[in-house]
Amino acid sequence: MASPQNQPLMLSKAPTTTRIKLGQFSEPSEQDAGHQQTSSNTAYHSGCFPVRICNVPGRGRGYFAARSIAKGETVLRAAPLAWAISEDWIKNTCWWCFVYDPRKTHQVKAVEGPAALLASAPNHNQNKKTSSSQFAQYKGVFCSSICQQKAVLAHGGPDRWKCYLALLGAIESEVRATKSKQGRAVSKTTSEHTQISSKDTIQYVAVADTNISTFSAPAAATPKVACMSDFSRDIDFDPDDMSDEQLSDWISYVWDIITVHSLFQNNLPDSSQRELVRLICNALFLQDNATTTEPTSYSDSWEILVVSRDATEDNAMPLHALAHVRNNEVDFLRAKLHQLQLETLQTPATVAPIRLPLQPTPTQIEQSHWGAAAFKTAASAYALLEKAWKHTSKSQDNALCHFSHEQFRSVYFREMANSFGIWEVTEDDIGQQPQAQLKSAESEWLGFSIYPTAVYFNHSCAPNIRKVRTARMMSFISCRDIEQGEELFITYGSVAEAAPLRRSRLQQNFFFECVCDRCLAETSQCQILALNTLDLLN
Numbered sequence: 001m002a003s004p005q006n007q008p009l010m011l012s013k014a015p016t017t018t019r020i021k022l023g024q025f026s027e028p029s030e031q032d033a034g035h036q037q038t039s040s041n042t043a044y045h046s047g048c049f050p051v052r053i054c055n056v057p058g059r060g061r062g063y064f065a066a067r068s069i070a071k072g073e074t075v076l077r078a079a080p081l082a083w084a085i086s087e088d089w090i091k092n093t094c095w096w097c098f099v100y101d102p103r104k105t106h107q108v109k110a111v112e113g114p115a116a117l118l119a120s121a122p123n124h125n126q127n128k129k130t131s132s133s134q135f136a137q138y139k140g141v142f143c144s145s146i147c148q149q150k151a152v153l154a155h156g157g158p159d160r161w162k163c164y165l166a167l168l169g170a171i172e173s174e175v176r177a178t179k180s181k182q183g184r185a186v187s188k189t190t191s192e193h194t195q196i197s198s199k200d201t202i203q204y205v206a207v208a209d210t211n212i213s214t215f216s217a218p219a220a221a222t223p224k225v226a227c228m229s230d231f232s233r234d235i236d237f238d239p240d241d242m243s244d245e246q247l248s249d250w251i252s253y254v255w256d257i258i259t260v261h262s263l264f265q266n267n268l269p270d271s272s273q274r275e276l277v278r279l280i281c282n283a284l285f286l287q288d289n290a291t292t293t294e295p296t297s298y299s300d301s302w303e304i305l306v307v308s309r310d311a312t313e314d315n316a317m318p319l320h321a322l323a324h325v326r327n328n329e330v331d332f333l334r335a336k337l338h339q340l341q342l343e344t345l346q347t348p349a350t351v352a353p354i355r356l357p358l359q360p361t362p363t364q365i366e367q368s369h370w371g372a373a374a375f376k377t378a379a380s381a382y383a384l385l386e387k388a389w390k391h392t393s394k395s396q397d398n399a400l401c402h403f404s405h406e407q408f409r410s411v412y413f414r415e416m417a418n419s420f421g422i423w424e425v426t427e428d429d430i431g432q433q434p435q436a437q438l439k440s441a442e443s444e445w446l447g448f449s450i451y452p453t454a455v456y457f458n459h460s461c462a463p464n465i466r467k468v469r470t471a472r473m474m475s476f477i478s479c480r481d482i483e484q485g486e487e488l489f490i491t492y493g494s495v496a497e498a499a500p501l502r503r504s505r506l507q508q509n510f511f512f513e514c515v516c517d518r519c520l521a522e523t524s525q526c527q528i529l530a531l532n533t534l535d536l537l538n
């Protein structure tokens, strides 16, 4: 798995290489294609719903068994809120039900079929006269006209679908334009990792390990921060405040500078970042189509919404569901700084502090190691989307309102470490072992998706829940009998490796130190072994 800087992080994310697998495609069944509602096998009402959200020390929120669960029971069925198909398979994968055919590209189908079908489609505004022929002119990649209709409707109808496709097209144009600009500018490239000179630095927040400590730099002078009047944000940072809240405000402040000064504009996001940009577009276009009104009080009603929702593939998740997904922006910054520290580690005893200027200048942000590590990738992705957004807004008669970095970040850093890979469904998926979901060499990675009701499954290296995708729905199935009160765990990728490797991968890709029982047992065993070895050596 590539580093998170180059690749969006997600549960079971794609391997870096893709293989073409031939000859194993079979026509999807009705159920596979998502044309049937199959939620009846699970009772979705709070009374006997099998899972409940609880807080766990050290892990945040998690799903727990609300009652005893038998092996093989579906404990949750989740519908996606937003998704993106991989660039490699964009013509082979249905944009609605994710059915995949490696041998042929799906037809871009015109919509025919009974008007009744259209009228009965979910989210369809009965008052709006939308004839099936209207859909025919709006293209996409679908395995059937039914999927096309559903996608167009979920995106708010033909006009919004057209606008959405125009935005996707504008992104591709921007990518081509940046590539050719980069080609011309290649000889002029200067080193990106120039050290900041000490006279540029004023006051710092030093980040040692993942805790922030603060101090004043020796060269105190008048802050050299350009265009401060451009920002309404409160910039009165307290150098002694090491909290996530202040770091979060500081990050927003840095983003203000990045956007006002158009920093990192000419970096071309790689294909996984471009996929993430498309997922964000998808989320933003689906938002207006939310079918559920926002609850007046989240804290009281969200869990009820999760457990009472009749999860069917046609139920679009409302965008406000995203607000409940953990935002990993601060964790991401801390993890990036921690990585930088490790890279510059001379000896185990000398951990170099990373110094973050309280009010960084554009030059400091652009040329610092921390700027490159923590902001460059996301800012390049934002710049790409912002340019495409403006272009589309012009071409589509100002159909799009202003698009802020806050909106972008609110999806970007929630996707990070919370989304699920969309893998080709293989026969392994029907198996009973949790390992069946580890898609190693057997299946293709088709994209990724956010399932807001599924983000509460914490990771364990010895999971008791496996996930199986059926069309666009993700089902979570127990792989052993589970007692009431036990926590429910999935795996975030492979758990076949030894503890040190598993743990460093989780740290690098998901920004946490795994505290599952297996890790704790294996780590303490390693420590005992190490002590025994020391005894032997002595």
Ligand SMILES: C[S@@+](CC[C@H](N)C(=O)[O-])C[C@H]1O[C@@H](n2cnc3c(N)ncnc32)[C@H](O)[C@@H]1O
Binding pocket: 058, 059, 060, 061, 062, 325, 326, 417, 418, 455, 456, 457, 458, 459, 460, 510, 511, 512, 513, 514, 515, 516
């Ligand atoms: C998909 S979310 C799971 C829900 C999360 N606990 C919450 O409160 O939103 C993944 C995050 O949960 C935490 N987490 C999950 N499994 C963990 C584990 N085994 N050990 C420590 N933290 C874990 C990490 O912070 C990780 O980034």
